[in-house]
Amino acid sequence: MNPLAWIADEYPTHCLTLGRGLAGRELLSRLGASPTEMFRPHDEDEANEFVWAGMEDYWNWGAARAGEACGWAYVLEPASMWGSLSERLKAASSGTEVICCSYADAMETIAYWRDGVLLAQFETLSPQQRSGQEPDILEGPMRRAGLEDSAPAGLGHPGLAVLHEATGVALSQEETVLAWTGKLPAMGLGPEAAAEDSSGPSPNARSADASGGPVGLFPTPRPAGCAKAAPGQGRKRPGA
Numbered sequence: 001m002n003p004l005a006w007i008a009d010e011y012p013t014h015c016l017t018l019g020r021g022l023a024g025r026e027l028l029s030r031l032g033a034s035p036t037e038m039f040r041p042h043d044e045d046e047a048n049e050f051v052w053a054g055m056e057d058y059w060n061w062g063a064a065r066a067g068e069a070c071g072w073a074y075v076l077e078p079a080s081m082w083g084s085l086s087e088r089l090k091a092a093s094s095g096t097e098v099i100c101c102s103y104a105d106a107m108e109t110i111a112y113w114r115d116g117v118l119l120a121q122f123e124t125l126s127p128q129q130r131s132g133q134e135p136d137i138l139e140g141p142m143r144r145a146g147l148e149d150s151a152p153a154g155l156g157h158p159g160l161a162v163l164h165e166a167t168g169v170a171l172s173q174e175e176t177v178l179a180w181t182g183k184l185p186a187m188g189l190g191p192e193a194a195a196e197d198s199s200g201p202s203p204n205a206r207s208a209d210a211s212g213g214p215v216g217l218f219p220t221p222r223p224a225g226c227a228k229a230a231p232g233q234g235r236k237r238p239g240a
Helices: 005-010 024-030 044-056 086-092 139-144 158-167 173-177 191-195
Strands: 014-020 061-069 072-077 097-104 107-114 117-123 180-185
Touching: 005 014, 005 158, 014 024, 014 086, 014 158, 024 061, 024 072, 024 086, 024 180, 044 061, 044 173, 044 180, 061 173, 086 097, 086 107, 086 117, 086 191, 097 158, 107 158, 139 158
Parallel strands: none
Antiparallel strands: 014 072, 014 097, 061 072, 061 180, 097 107, 107 117
16 A cells, blocks of 8 residues: 555645755755745644645745655655755755656656756656666666556556655655745746756746646646645635
């Protein structure tokens, strides 16, 4: 049984990033969060109000929760994928290794970095098509997760299973809700922005798709699918 599967059940859009030997707050900072804005929610309602605020301001930031488990730091985004940006994973992997699983609109991606080098990356819908300097490095975890040439019907969200098999990390919803919390800036608003050519186009200048999001970028989470009254997600807000 995959001890990370609940993440996919609870959060239609999500991103889980693991960093070996780091503290949760350090990994959160490496991915772009400001250390001065990190806090621990007092209760579940406060934690989830913060997630909802990030969803409403999606193209500026997303909520992220951080902690440690089984020798790895974790950063969990319950409604965004800003931590999966390649520039941020590259920076976060300095001196260590990070592995990330992101999911939105039926697209699930695994990326494995070590000390600034992309070792392997693939989508779980086509796991045989892998990029990176060591594209086969996750073959063992993939096989144990039941993901080899293709994702078999009924496998659910195999990417989270690959993360568990690769790291041994197990998380419960209860331990993540009140974990260290911070804002991960949206694309172009985080640490990678300093490296961009100031003469280049602004992220806000990109053409938009039907949902209002820039074409080719991450889709906006759909609040209606977030089951706000589900166990572990707090009470509904007045008028919700």
